[in-house]
Amino acid sequence: DAGVTQSPTHLIKTRGQQVTLRCSPKSGHDTVSWYQQALGQGPQFIFQYYEEEERQRGNFPDRFSGHQFPNYSSELNVNALLLGDSALYLCASSRRDSTYNSPLHFGNGTRLTVT
Amino acid sequence: RKEVEQDPGPFNVPEGATVAFNCTYSNSASQSFFWYRQDCRKEPKLLMSVYSSGNEDGRFTAQLNRASQYISLLIRDSKLSDSATYLCVPPDGDSSYKLIFGSGTRLLVRP
Numbered sequence: 037d038a039g040v041t042q043s044p045t046h047l048i049k050t051r052g053q054q055v056t057l058r059c060s061p062k063s064g065h066d067t068v069s070w071y072q073q074a075l076g077q078g079p080q081f082i083f084q085y086y087e088e089e090e091r092q093r094g095n096f097p098d099r100f101s102g103h104q105f106p107n108y109s110s111e112l113n114v115n116a117l118l119l120g121d122s123a124l125y126l127c128a129s130s131r132r133d134s135t136y137n138s139p140l141h142f143g144n145g146t147r148l149t150v151t
Numbered sequence: 152r153k154e155v156e157q158d159p160g161p162f163n164v165p166e167g168a169t170v171a172f173n174c175t176y177s178n179s180a181s182q183s184f185f186w187y188r189q190d191c192r193k194e195p196k197l198l199m200s201v202y203s204s205g206n207e208d209g210r211f212t213a214q215l216n217r218a219s220q221y222i223s224l225l226i227r228d229s230k231l232s233d234s235a236t237y238l239c240v241p242p243d244g245d246s247s248y249k250l251i252f253g254s255g256t257r258l259l260v261r262p
Contacts, residue, residue, distance in 0.1 A: 069250070078155075078238055078252035079195065092249040126194055139185050140250055142194040 038063060040143035042127050048149045049117050057112040057146045061129030067091075068110040069140060070102060071126040079126055085110050086132060114148075122150045157239050157253035165261055168229045172256045174239030175221045184222050186213055187238040189255065195238055199224070229260045 041060045049055050061068050067086045071079035081094035085104035104110045108129075114121055124147050128140035156175045164170050183202050187195035199206055201222065205214040212225040222241070226233055236255040 071252075076254075078254040081249055081251060084249055094249075124192075139197045139200055140195075141197070145194050 040065075040127055040129050040141050042125075042143035042146050044146060045144065046147050046149075048151060050151055051117055051119060053117050054113065054115045055117060055148060057114075057125055057127075057148075058109070059111070059127030059129075059143060060109045061127075062141045065129035065131050065141070066108050067130045067132055068104055068108065069128045069130070070110070070112045071128065072096075072121075073124045073126055073145075075123075082112070117150045119150050122148060124148075154251050155239060155241060155253040157256050159254060159256060161257040161259050163259045163261060164229055166229055166231060168260075169225065169227045170229060170258065171223055171225045172237055172239075172258075173221050173223050174241075174253055174256075175219075176239075176241040177220070183241075184213070184215060185240040185250070186211075186222075186224050187240060187252070189236045189238055191235075195252075198237070226258075229258075231260050231262065234258055234260045 040062050043058045059068055069084040070082040072082055073079045082096050082100055083090050083102055084092040088104045099115045101113045102111060124145045126145045127143045130138045130140050154177050162170055185200050186198040188198045189195040199208055199211060199213045201213045201215055210227045215222050236257045238255045239253040240250045
């Protein structure tokens with residue numbers, strides 16, 4: 037049973053460039069959430085996708101956008117990269133549950149460095 | 152007040168010690184809570200889920216105090232391998248499928 041997979045694992049980009057990160061959720065999961073984690077901080081919620089639509093969004097600018105595909109996989113796009121975008125980007129999947137919130141299962145993350 | 156607040160630590164304890172972390176939250180509508188463990192430069196991994204007043208799993212006990220709006224994690228008989236950052240996660244109010252993480256509490260268990 038494959039867990040959450042993310043690609044690439046590491047990425048180096050230059051200021052102003054654009055980047056796309058990819059995520060495949062754990063088998064049986066239908067919801068994908070993206071988090072940004074700076075060094076020494078907890079993960080910060082970027083947005084969440086369910087049924088191919090953005091359902092929740094954190095306090096991130098429009099430069100951050102995403103997509104979910106019919107097979108539940110997802111992409112995170114960041115435009116006009118800034119030095120401050122350097123962080124570990126975590127994808128987490130979960131299953132919608134009408135009774136309780138199901139926990140998130142995280143991928144290994146993509147470490148983005150902007151120079 | 153922040154949505155989720157944790158003491159960043161570090162908590163430096165000897166092997167075998169009992170240590171407790173607290174996490175305060177501002178949203179009283181939260182129904183379920185999670186504790187995650189994160190090792191250095193790794194992804195967070197689910198440690199415990201709490202859906203009622205508490206949960207116990209081996210050396211780990213999580214408790215919820217709704218009146219005071221905090222949850223706690225107790226680790227008994229600490230092991231060297233328990234050294235990590237512990238992240239508290241209550242869900243966010245009306246947006247019940249969005250999980251908000253605390254900044255984490257760092258635990259160092261020394262020989």
